[in-house]
Amino acid sequence: MLDLAKELQGNTYPGRGIVLGRSADGKHAVIGYFIMGRSENSRNRVFVKEPDGIRTEAFDPSKMVDPSLIIYHPVRVCGDQIIVTNGDQTDTIRDGLVAGRSYIEALRTRCYEPDGPNYTPRISGVVEKNGAYCLSILKSADGDPSCNHRFFFEYDAPIAGQGHFIHTYDHDGDPIPSFTGEPKAVALDYACINCFTNALWDNLNPDNKVSLYTCFIDLETGERQERIINKHQ
Numbered sequence: 001m002l003d004l005a006k007e008l009q010g011n012t013y014p015g016r017g018i019v020l021g022r023s024a025d026g027k028h029a030v031i032g033y034f035i036m037g038r039s040e041n042s043r044n045r046v047f048v049k050e051p052d053g054i055r056t057e058a059f060d061p062s063k064m065v066d067p068s069l070i071i072y073h074p075v076r077v078c079g080d081q082i083i084v085t086n087g088d089q090t091d092t093i094r095d096g097l098v099a100g101r102s103y104i105e106a107l108r109t110r111c112y113e114p115d116g117p118n119y120t121p122r123i124s125g126v127v128e129k130n131g132a133y134c135l136s137i138l139k140s141a142d143g144d145p146s147c148n149h150r151f152f153f154e155y156d157a158p159i160a161g162q163g164h165f166i167h168t169y170d171h172d173g174d175p176i177p178s179f180t181g182e183p184k185a186v187a188l189d190y191a192c193i194n195c196f197t198n199a200l201w202d203n204l205n206p207d208n209k210v211s212l213y214t215c216f217i218d219l220e221t222g223e224r225q226e227r228i229i230n231k232h233q
Helices: 004-009 089-098 105-108 193-203
Strands: 017-022 030-036 044-049 053-058 076-078 081-085 120-129 133-141 144-155 162-167 184-187 209-218 223-229
Touching: 004 184, 017 081, 017 120, 017 133, 017 223, 030 081, 030 120, 030 193, 044 209, 044 223, 053 105, 076 089, 081 089, 089 105, 089 120, 105 120, 105 133, 120 162, 120 184, 133 162, 193 209, 193 223
Parallel strands: none
Antiparallel strands: 017 030, 017 162, 030 209, 044 053, 053 076, 076 081, 081 120, 120 133, 133 144, 162 184, 209 223
8 A cells, every 4th residue: 555645745747646445434435636737728727516526617717728638527427426537538438328338438439638749648437336446547658649558447345445546647757758557556544535635635746736626425325525625716
């Protein structure tokens, strides 16, 4: 088990990140999603609550340059499932599930983001009613856009106090290197959603962090506790 706070402290630019797992008391499914930015356009964003999840929007609309890859719904509730991603593939997965297909079938229609030379990976997660979850990453072949790689990871019986963390970039760079390997096993020994939220936000790089969403889902009742932190608000 890695220490999530230390993982964040030691990386100035993991990009966008998803954390899924189970709370220390075993009673809640845990979700965390954050975005970071290096450019003014990427940093000019906030998370806004929606009836079925959250969306990104420009903090200052007059400064928005290109919304194509930065304005989307990171989180959507679809029946008993919650989808969390770093792009508009949230809707691809949602539409696939509604049509009776699996999240894997849905993501086989997508690839990495067309933002060369970085070719940012698309990372996605789906949380089930019973707390089981999956994570995936769609990425170029070590920066070569001629080949798309798709990796899927499924966790059927999450252990209390444990989770998995995946992010778009290994670290800062130019071009920025894509995440490599499997999702990182991390300890989720937090007593409450506020503790978890603070552990993420306080340890993200202060210059590059933009917004954070967290959620604790009661596995017995389905009740959701949610938190949003925006640097600009």
